[in-house]
Amino acid sequence: MVTKTNKSKIQHKKSTPLREKMMDRLQSARFRYLNEELYTKDSSGAVKLFEEDPDAFTAYHEGYRQQVRKWPMNPLSKIIIAVKMMPVNAVVADFGCGDAELSKNVKQTVHSFDLIAANDRVTACDMAHVPLGKHTVDVAVFCLSLMGTNLQDYLIEANRVLKVGGTLLIAEVASRFDKVADFLTGVNRYGFTTIHTDFAHNLFYLMHFEKQRDVKNRKTLPILTLNPCIYKKR
Numbered sequence: 001m002v003t004k005t006n007k008s009k010i011q012h013k014k015s016t017p018l019r020e021k022m023m024d025r026l027q028s029a030r031f032r033y034l035n036e037e038l039y040t041k042d043s044s045g046a047v048k049l050f051e052e053d054p055d056a057f058t059a060y061h062e063g064y065r066q067q068v069r070k071w072p073m074n075p076l077s078k079i080i081i082a083v084k085m086m087p088v089n090a091v092v093a094d095f096g097c098g099d100a101e102l103s104k105n106v107k108q109t110v111h112s113f114d115l116i117a118a119n120d121r122v123t124a125c126d127m128a129h130v131p132l133g134k135h136t137v138d139v140a141v142f143c144l145s146l147m148g149t150n151l152q153d154y155l156i157e158a159n160r161v162l163k164v165g166g167t168l169l170i171a172e173v174a175s176r177f178d179k180v181a182d183f184l185t186g187v188n189r190y191g192f193t194t195i196h197t198d199f200a201h202n203l204f205y206l207m208h209f210e211k212q213r214d215v216k217n218r219k220t221l222p223i224l225t226l227n228p229c230i231y232k233k234r
Contacts, residue, residue: 030056031063039228042150043115043126050116057116061098075171075204076143080105082169082208083139090138093161095127095154096145111137128153132161139167144229146172152224155190159215168192168209176226180205186224191215 034056038046050057068074083092083106092110094102100121103110111132117124125131128150140158158168168187177183184194184207192209199205215221 030059031066034060034063036228038147041148043128043148043153046148047115047126054116057118061118064098071203073201073204075201075206076101078198078206079141079143079169079171083108083141086139086167091136092139092141093130093132093137093158094141094143095130095158096142096147097122102141102143108139128157130157130161134160135163137161137166138163139169141169143169143171144173146170146226147229149225151226152190152221155187155224156215156218156221159191159211162211164211164213166211167195168211170207170209172205172207172226173229174199174201174203174205176229177205178227183224183226186222189222 034049037049038060041049080102083090083102086108088107090108092102092106092108094100094110094112097103097112097114099118100110100112103112103121111130112122113125113127113130114122115124115126116122123131127145140162142154142158146154162168170187180197180199184197187207187209188194191211191213193212194207195210196208197206
């Protein structure tokens, strides 16, 4: 015999998956919206977006983590391996660090920067203006964080804080590049030289540069652009 209480429990069990599916779709939709906003604003606009709606940062990174779980590999794991092979006294600047996972997994000193501080390891700032002095770091990292319309400002900032001979590591989604050779040439104009590239993965490109010189006249630098990374509806 199905009592009123049992019937209610049965209906709840049936409705829970539907509710979870609807909530998942809403979260995914908000993530896609925020993702598009971040790729079409400059860094100061992104800072303003999250200052006005702090919950949006949490929503974005939750959506991002859902995407990461679907990837065949996480490029951050490659970055972590590369940093672990460097001298333990190397100083690292992680631009667009998210949850600061890099700092949690290496012994080196890591300065973790993002638009909002997700935890006490992160310094909240505009990545075009990080609170570090000139020539104070050995490694600069951009792991899926060359977002926005002013990514050239990020490279100039990385050049500023890096010591001559320092390392620039970039990991980006392959679909963002129309001609990756043009991007490499452009980065070299920002005071770097290409040391190594890994294009073996279908989804991500990994690039290793070395700083050769300081940027003295930004007016002579090329404007670099990458395609926005658009996530499909599920």
